[in-house]
Amino acid sequence: MKPAPFEYFRPRTLDEALSLLAEHGGDAKPLAGGQSLIPAMNFRLATPAVLVDLNGVGELDYIRHSAGEIRIGGMTRQRHAERSAVVSDQAPLIGEAMPHIAHPAIRNRGTVGGSLAHADPAAELPAVMMALNARLAVTGKEGTREVAAHEFFTGLFSTSILPGELLTEIVIPARPARSGYAFEEISRRHGDFALAGVAAVVQVNGDGVCTGARIALLSVGDRALLAERAAAVLTGQRPSSELIRAAAAAAAASDIDPSSDIHASARYRRQLANVLTRRVLTRAFERAQ
Numbered sequence: 628m629k630p631a632p633f634e635y636f637r638p639r640t641l642d643e644a645l646s647l648l649a650e651h652g653g654d655a656k657p658l659a660g661g662q663s664l665i666p667a668m669n670f671r672l673a674t675p676a677v678l679v680d681l682n683g684v685g686e687l688d689y690i691r692h693s694a695g696e697i698r699i700g701g702m703t704r705q706r707h708a709e710r711s712a713v714v715s716d717q718a719p720l721i722g723e724a725m726p727h728i729a730h731p732a733i734r735n736r737g738t739v740g741g742s743l744a745h746a747d748p749a750a751e752l753p754a755v756m757m758a759l760n761a762r763l764a765v766t767g768k769e770g771t772r773e774v775a776a777h778e779f780f781t782g783l784f785s786t787s788i789l790p791g792e793l794l795t796e797i798v799i800p801a802r803p804a805r806s807g808y809a810f811e812e813i814s815r816r817h818g819d820f821a822l823a824g825v826a827a828v829v830q831v832n833g834d835g836v837c838t839g840a841r842i843a844l845l846s847v848g849d850r851a852l853l854a855e856r857a858a859a860v861l862t863g864q865r866p867s868s869e870l871i872r873a874a875a876a877a878a879a880a881s882d883i884d885p886s887s888d889i890h891a892s893a894r895y896r897r898q899l900a901n902v903l904t905r906r907v908l909t910r911a912f913e914r915a916q
């Protein structure tokens with residue numbers, strides 16, 4: 628299939644990109660790595676009249692580390708983040724999850740911002756950013772606002788980005804002391820979208836008591852979901868296999884809303900969520916101790 632006709636612009640600066648988006652309103656779509664948008668256009672699932680190609684906007688392609696925080700520009704390639712020494716050191720959850728996204732050729736083009744803006748409920752990065760408690764900077768002609776990752780995703784393929792705005796930066800807070808992380812997913816073949824997946828960051832105090840847990844699940848709802856009931860089971864308790872089992876059961880029973888499709892039934896997805904949450908929490912607490 629070929630895409631429907633469209634007008635194409637290749638701005639060189641963020642300001643120019645925002646002006647083009649403002650000028651063309653709802654008819655325009657930003658183009659990042661094109662790994663989701665171009666197939667959707669070829670299938671005529673997306674028919675933007677105007678494409679604003681962000682690939683010439685170099686100021687959105689960076690990874691910076693300052694005051695403990697990591698700042699990733701919206702146009703940073705997924706592969707760049709996967710291979711970054713700063714990211715592996717300060718936010719190793721990203722490196723653990725990244726190889727599950729498609730294949731290297733796709734991660735070479737696909738961007739961190741594009742994956743988050745696309746908001747596929749089966750994508751890895753939304754759940755990872757929620758587990759890391761990241762903040763997402765959204766910029767329009769009026770300025771920049773920051774949205775917590777867990778408030779950014781509003782439904783199936785939808786986010787709080789308004790027409791004319793761009794996701795410009797992802798801010799990952801400093802890695803908490805005595806914290807551990809883990810990511811796991813199940814897919815039919817490596818590189819396929821997951822049937823279910825879990826990202827988690829847990830924290831313990833000097834006595835080994837859990838002081839917080841951010842557990843985010845993917846492919847078990849219309850968006851990545853934060854497992855708040857599971858976190859409540861863990862917080863204030865000393866981790867044990869029974870406690871982890873109870874938290875995983877709470878996540879699978881109450882924190883998710885899976886549906887059935889040709890790949891898996893909702894019941895099977897709940898079972899996967901239970902097993903994966905148990906595995907992820909076990910490894911995360913081992914790393915935190």
Ligand SMILES: Cc1cc2nc3c(=O)[nH]c(=O)nc-3n(C[C@H](O)[C@H](O)[C@H](O)COP(=O)(O)OP(=O)(O)OC[C@H]3O[C@@H](n4cnc5c(N)ncnc54)[C@H](O)[C@@H]3O)c2cc1C
Binds near residue numbers: 657658664795818
């Ligand atoms: C065969 C295949 C397998 C894949 N498997 C996986 C997988 O397992 N897991 C996974 O997570 N992904 C997977 N993907 C998708 C891939 O990760 C994409 O790169 C990603 O979803 C979109 O990023 P992109 O940079 O390519 O964005 P694009 O495709 O260019 O854009 C996606 C959407 O986001 C919007 N957008 C892009 N950047 C911005 C921005 N900065 N601000 C506002 N809006 C923006 C675009 O307008 C568009 O609507 C797969 C893709 C393919 C082709």
